[in-house]
Amino acid sequence: MIPKVMTTADIEKAFDLIAEHVDSVEEGKRMLFLAKACLCLANLVGNADRVRDVLDACAQDL
Known part of the structure; x- marks a missing residue:
């Protein structure tokens, strides 16, 4: 298990940033x-x- 070092709000912000950048890149x-x-x-x-x-x-539980 990975220890949680970010707040839930920061994790959600990071997720959104990653998703936005992935979506902005050519498929x-x-x-x-x-x-x-x-x-x-x-x-x-x-x-x-x-x-x-x-x-x-x-890689677990994908």
């Missing part, structure tokens, strides 16, 4: 956009093991 480039966004956010996390833990958690 054929959305996966590239998401990959770039993930790499930038992973850099902010600053720990490859933590990034792996997050990715593993996200």
